[in-house]
Amino acid sequence: MKEVTLKINGVSVTVPAGTKILDAAKKAGFNIPTLCYLKDICNDGSCRICVVEVKGQKKLITACSATVKDEMEVFTSTPKVIAARKTTLELMLSNHNKNCLSCARSTNCELQKLSLEYGCDTKAFQGAVTKSRVDENDYLVRDNSKCILCRRCVAVCNKIQTVGVIGANNRGFASEIGCAFEKKLDNTSCIACGQCINVCPTGALHEKDDTAKVIAAIEDPEKYVIFGTAPSVRVALAEEFGYPIGTDAEGKMVSAIKRVGADKVFDVNMAADMTIMEEGTELLARLKDKTAALPMITSCSPGWIRFIEFYYPELLPHLSSCKSPQQMFGAIMKTYYAEKFNIDPKKIYVVSVMPCVAKKTEILRDDEAAAGVPDVDVVLTTRELARLIKAKSIDFAALPNEEFDNPIGQGTTAGLIFGATGGVMEAALRTVADVLTGENLEKIDYKAVRGTAGIKEAKVKIAGNEIKVCVAHTMANARKILEDIKAGKCDYHFIEIMTCPGGCVNGGGQPIVPSYISNNVDVKALRAKAIYDKDKKSGLRKSHENPVVKALYEEYFDHPNSHKAHHILHTTYHKREKY
Amino acid sequence: MSNQFKETQEQRDKLNAVLEEQKNVPGSLMKVMQQAQEIYGYLPLEVQARIADFLNIPMEEIYGIATFYAQFHTEPSGKYKVGICLGTACYVKGSGDILEKLKTLLKVDAGKTTPDLKYTLDATRCIGCCGLAPVMTVNEEVYGKITVDDVERIIAKYND
Numbered sequence: 001m002k003e004v005t006l007k008i009n010g011v012s013v014t015v016p017a018g019t020k021i022l023d024a025a026k027k028a029g030f031n032i033p034t035l036c037y038l039k040d041i042c043n044d045g046s047c048r049i050c051v052v053e054v055k056g057q058k059k060l061i062t063a064c065s066a067t068v069k070d071e072m073e074v075f076t077s078t079p080k081v082i083a084a085r086k087t088t089l090e091l092m093l094s095n096h097n098k099n100c101l102s103c104a105r106s107t108n109c110e111l112q113k114l115s116l117e118y119g120c121d122t123k124a125f126q127g128a129v130t131k132s133r134v135d136e137n138d139y140l141v142r143d144n145s146k147c148i149l150c151r152r153c154v155a156v157c158n159k160i161q162t163v164g165v166i167g168a169n170n171r172g173f174a175s176e177i178g179c180a181f182e183k184k185l186d187n188t189s190c191i192a193c194g195q196c197i198n199v200c201p202t203g204a205l206h207e208k209d210d211t212a213k214v215i216a217a218i219e220d221p222e223k224y225v226i227f228g229t230a231p232s233v234r235v236a237l238a239e240e241f242g243y244p245i246g247t248d249a250e251g252k253m254v255s256a257i258k259r260v261g262a263d264k265v266f267d268v269n270m271a272a273d274m275t276i277m278e279e280g281t282e283l284l285a286r287l288k289d290k291t292a293a294l295p296m297i298t299s300c301s302p303g304w305i306r307f308i309e310f311y312y313p314e315l316l317p318h319l320s321s322c323k324s325p326q327q328m329f330g331a332i333m334k335t336y337y338a339e340k341f342n343i344d345p346k347k348i349y350v351v352s353v354m355p356c357v358a359k360k361t362e363i364l365r366d367d368e369a370a371a372g373v374p375d376v377d378v379v380l381t382t383r384e385l386a387r388l389i390k391a392k393s394i395d396f397a398a399l400p401n402e403e404f405d406n407p408i409g410q411g412t413t414a415g416l417i418f419g420a421t422g423g424v425m426e427a428a429l430r431t432v433a434d435v436l437t438g439e440n441l442e443k444i445d446y447k448a449v450r451g452t453a454g455i456k457e458a459k460v461k462i463a464g465n466e467i468k469v470c471v472a473h474t475m476a477n478a479r480k481i482l483e484d485i486k487a488g489k490c491d492y493h494f495i496e497i498m499t500c501p502g503g504c505v506n507g508g509g510q511p512i513v514p515s516y517i518s519n520n521v522d523v524k525a526l527r528a529k530a531i532y533d534k535d536k537k538s539g540l541r542k543s544h545e546n547p548v549v550k551a552l553y554e555e556y557f558d559h560p561n562s563h564k565a566h567h568i569l570h571t572t573y574h575k576r577e578k579y
Numbered sequence: 580m581s582n583q584f585k586e587t588q589e590q591r592d593k594l595n596a597v598l599e600e601q602k603n604v605p606g607s608l609m610k611v612m613q614q615a616q617e618i619y620g621y622l623p624l625e626v627q628a629r630i631a632d633f634l635n636i637p638m639e640e641i642y643g644i645a646t647f648y649a650q651f652h653t654e655p656s657g658k659y660k661v662g663i664c665l666g667t668a669c670y671v672k673g674s675g676d677i678l679e680k681l682k683t684l685l686k687v688d689a690g691k692t693t694p695d696l697k698y699t700l701d702a703t704r705c706i707g708c709c710g711l712a713p714v715m716t717v718n719e720e721v722y723g724k725i726t727v728d729d730v731e732r733i734i735a736k737y738n739d
Contacts, residue, residue: 164637180642579628
């Protein structure tokens, strides 16, 4: 490849042709601030924060979108550049709701950080302010008074999820990010993935905060409050308390939740194991049944479920009928657990801690109330759990490691790896292989389905059968596979689809990593590594070997896909109208 | 939508023909939107949704363009465009009160159209005949030096 040599602040650097000035500067040891730029997703150059001076050019140019040229001389922090950036920031601040003290993103806001670094005067420009709206629903809040029109949310919605329900409306001072015909977001074909929240540089987007509901339930002596935590919450929660990305804090998480005041803390990994039992059995049945819809596709990820219901309803028969682990967890609590311990299911309050905002919509679906009351009462994102822990003045760093409660706290690490893309597939294969061979296989690492590639496929030979599997994450990748299925070009047997890039570890409810870090570090890979490291060391790596799972079938469900299991652990889907 | 969308078979056929013609032409969206507006007079949700589905473009992208350019309208106009000037001269002569009267009489906000598609009420900037302030217009007709009490009589003329 052709190479280009240029100078950045006098430092000579050689980079491949086509490299952006931003990346060349990084290589030369200089950081250029950005706001609208998101690596591989958004480089419109619209915010003008990354402007630099180039010798021989009158105008400042944007480093995120301009490519390097031979013998170019770039200056990244001349007085002219600094003054331009400062003015741009001050203009943004002049039209910004500055109630920063109690903003959800305070101390983690990219605008706040830059304003501090550039010594901005928050009152440099005063005058008219755009009349903006707040759009609030069951899962998300958009407060455009804090929006800086960087369009990162628009880019992620369009390019990563191919959903495109948000965009810039109107013109000039009246410009605003919103939906077609000014509809409310939950009145569009939004899939509720929450990726827009994760990429927002400010507090314009955040999850609907449900911590108050949880505090009220804990204070209510009538309520029996059970917390369940999803696989990927434990490998991200600690980031909210200053720990490095990819820290496993399972023990501290459990002990924090106990101190928050939960009656019981259980592991949703257990319900993930149940999902494998039900889904694996369903797959084996479909493989034998010539009339069944194949490939079968996983149903754990509620954003994905909304996506197929909105955009590909004709393919709904391909979905596994299994409820997601969250819903199985709640259903088991309000049926089996309630009966076993003689607790009225109406008094059980299930708090599900998830890396996800779509989970907040999942609890409101039809056919998710096995005991006649909703399976799950409230969903907290990882971020909200951290907020709850802070609100309760719990010293996270000083907490001991504690274990999930018995008797049904234990999950396997087959359930744990659900948190990363490819994990459900690998967990399923571990169990299906044992069932088909009738043996206890030792070779259970299916590395072909691991990693962050967008679409992964593998052929697995099990007991003389060849099973073709595929793993995809993000709706852009899912769309490619669904189009193949529609065209009859798809010969997979089983497909795992996760809504978010990298799977749940990078879900829309996870701690927000500002772009100045996420542009340089693969956050999803670091969190996934923490999960796979834990799996490698685990003594319990197959769902069907989980003693809790065995007990559940012996005492209650009889066998996977039994009549009772179908009633409690399975669900239905329906077409949704896009407009 | 404030107004129920109705279309004729002819409009439908015309739009389908435009869509078929522009189907595989890159960058054809603006052209399609302009032609659709020629066919329907405006770009209602139903038309934008059809363009979106046909060209495989999110409807929000189309709506964003429709609200960016002044040439596009997302609501139909009424048979009679009632304008009341809010320019300085008219305003100090009480056109603000006349606007309020028009709003109550037509039961519609400024910039909006009545459900029967009869009247569109517009609060305009100076239309250049300050000597007649306050001024109200109905399509091409100009009514000068009017009072709140004249409004009902003027609108009654267009009650066909």
